[in-house]
Amino acid sequence: MEFTSSSGYSIGVEIEFQVLDIKDLNLVPFAPLLLEQAPKILRPRLSLEFIKSILEIQTGICDDLRDVENDLLQTCALAEELAADNDFILYAASLHPFARADDQELSEKERYKMIMQELQIIGRRFISQGLHVHVGMPDGETAIKVCNLIQAFLPIFLSLSCSSPFYEGKDTGLLSYRTKLFEVLPLAGLFEYMENWNHFVDQIEDLRKYGIIGGIRDLWWDTRPNPQFGTVEIRVCDLPVKFTSILALVALIQSTAAWLAEDVEGSSALSPYLLKANKWQAARHGLEGRFVDPTAILGDHPMQFRLAAMILKSRVSPYASKLGCDSYLEHLDSIISGGTGADHMCRIYQNTGDFHQVVRAIQKEFWQ
DSSP states (O other): OOOOOOOTTOEEEEEEEEEEETTTOOBOSOHHHHHHHSOTTTGGGEEEOSBTTEEEEEOOOBSSHHHHHHHHHHHHHHHHHHHHHTTEEEEOSSSOSSOOGGGOOBOSOHHHHHHHHHHTHHHHTOOOOOEEEEEEOSSHHHHHHHHHHHTTTHHHHHHHHOOBOEETTEEOSOSBHHHHHHHTSTTEEOOOOOSSHHHHHHHHHHHHHTTSOSSGGGOEESEEEETTTTEEEEOOOOOOSSHHHHHHHHHHHHHHHHHHHHHSOOOSOOOHHHHHHHHHHHHHHGGGSEEOOTTOSSOSSOEEHHHHHHHHHHHHHHHHHHHTOHHHHTTHHHHHHHOOHHHHHHHHHHHHOOHHHHHHHHHHTTTO
């Protein structure tokens, strides 16, 4: 298995939007219609997902965050116009607050039909959306090193992105219920420690040989190497509800990946117990959760995710400057001080008791 080399920590971003009816604000199964009607310039940037009410928007290969911003500005604006022409709106959050899973229609893709046949009720419950970020790596060894190390900091990314506190009309008590829906899927969750690139290749070949996977895309880990794209892919995040927050989180992820690749020594396997505990704290409590750094790089004592995010931001800021994303990284301060999308949703619902008002408010604030 060859790893396609990428240079300069290039970036690719995938955003999964919900497609809603403009009047009743419920999920509607018309992402395929939007893809069918999309102009040729837009179509390569759109794809369908597991259920028909999800529309994924992808960037091309971007050299820096400015390219990501311009790419997404153009594509998202065109997609929003297309949705509006059909009396739909696009909604950025990782779970719809009141839509019912049993009402959703499965995508017609044969791969998704096979997955649903295997997953059964677990698959039917999975109606969430996320943010995926690809960061280019020079070679497979570096990609494995970064995947091993970045697991320590994935819960920080999650704590900054939480946007799924409600499910089927209920307050779940978690700020990222998407995380728990995702974890029950086979081959989802933590990336297990790999000694080197050959170790990873051997593991993948065994999984293929025994018919457990068809390829890398069947591995739903929180992070994974992508040899075809030459990237490390970060998949742990909820979808932030604001465009500026998406860019800030991408800046943090890119800067962290570059820092780990260039300035941090590879380590032995990190404690899976700490990794799981940190991930739970991020999903349950968001920025107010309790974080213990298994590498001790950010500190050797328990701290709030809010503080951990501030320390990580400071640690990677020299790399953000080198990569030209330091101005985007600064927006993290507003998330750290003001809270995540999930925090905002919960405040709106506490004040109104109306999930429709939650959706209206969050949808209007995407570009703010």
